[in-house]
Amino acid sequence: MACKERNGTVYEAKSKSFQPSSLTATTWLSLREYRGVPFLHRCFHCYSAVCALVCPVDAHIVTDYGAVVIQQDRCIGCGRCAEVCCYGVPRQGLDRRYKKCDLCLDRIAQGKPPACVEACPVGALKFGKIEDIYKAAREEEAKGRCTYGIELTHWVYVYSDQEAFEAFLGDVARRKDAEKIKNILSFPTKRGAPPPVSYLGIEGAVIALSIAALVAWRQNRIREKKEGGHE
Ligand code: SF4
Ligand code: SF4
Ligand code: SF4
Numbered sequence: 001m002a003c004k005e006r007n008g009t010v011y012e013a014k015s016k017s018f019q020p021s022s023l024t025a026t027t028w029l030s031l032r033e034y035r036g037v038p039f040l041h042r043c044f045h046c047y048s049a050v051c052a053l054v055c056p057v058d059a060h061i062v063t064d065y066g067a068v069v070i071q072q073d074r075c076i077g078c079g080r081c082a083e084v085c086c087y088g089v090p091r092q093g094l095d096r097r098y099k100k101c102d103l104c105l106d107r108i109a110q111g112k113p114p115a116c117v118e119a120c121p122v123g124a125l126k127f128g129k130i131e132d133i134y135k136a137a138r139e140e141e142a143k144g145r146c147t148y149g150i151e152l153t154h155w156v157y158v159y160s161d162q163e164a165f166e167a168f169l170g171d172v173a174r175r176k177d178a179e180k181i182k183n184i185l186s187f188p189t190k191r192g193a194p195p196p197v198s199y200l201g202i203e204g205a206v207i208a209l210s211i212a213a214l215v216a217w218r219q220n221r222i223r224e225k226k227e228g229g230h231e
Helices: 002-007 010-015 050-054 080-084 105-109 115-119 130-142 162-172 178-186 219-227
Strands: 030-034 037-041 060-063 068-070 125-128 146-148 155-159 207-210 213-215
Touching: 002 115, 030 162, 037 155, 037 162, 050 060, 050 080, 115 125, 130 146, 130 155, 146 162, 155 162
Parallel strands: none
Antiparallel strands: 030 037, 060 068, 125 207, 146 155, 155 213, 207 213
16 A cells, blocks of 8 residues: 555555555555465565666666666566566556566655555564665574575565465566577667666665565665775
């Protein structure tokens, strides 16, 4: 509901279930339950965002915050990002453009947490710096819990039931046609590779932390690399 309110799809939220189990062009966050354990499905904001790599018109970008964003005014609806996303995230809208979670980029740029994090009634989703996120996740690992996403995605899941998580991942993951992806990857794009685009150019690092899921952005890391002359 908070996600839909923020994204302007309130009407649908009021007329349908507030806990959709599938992503659509107007549902960017869904709730799936396995063995009684709830998991949130949304864009993982991958470190290596292949969706951005294959976009032929620079519509799908990686921001300095690590948020992977589809610029609607540029999207031509080719569907390449959806083809290569192994988490089954981008969905085509009625206007033929593809849509997905943008990590509430406007909110985090203002220093606010994503709407879903703010709205969580039990504090399962939290917000902090990337160092704190990894520290917290590794502390949970030390206690015997499992994590998914450290150094891989900007949402890091922390959970106790490995089987339930594998069921979740197996359900949302899309089988990919290797040959098709090879063809897509060989298709020329405007930039050739996805650089960390300075989308908003705002200073300050705010990272999302969740007990069920952790979300981070990598602005600090990018800045450190730049200062170190590596990027
Ligand atoms: S989950 Fe899919 S759409 Fe999101 S960043 Fe990763 S590859 Fe891209
Ligand atoms: S549908 Fe095509 S143009 Fe639109 S964001 Fe995805 S890859 Fe880019
Ligand atoms: S980060 Fe924002 S857009 Fe993404 S699922 Fe949460 S509320 Fe929706």
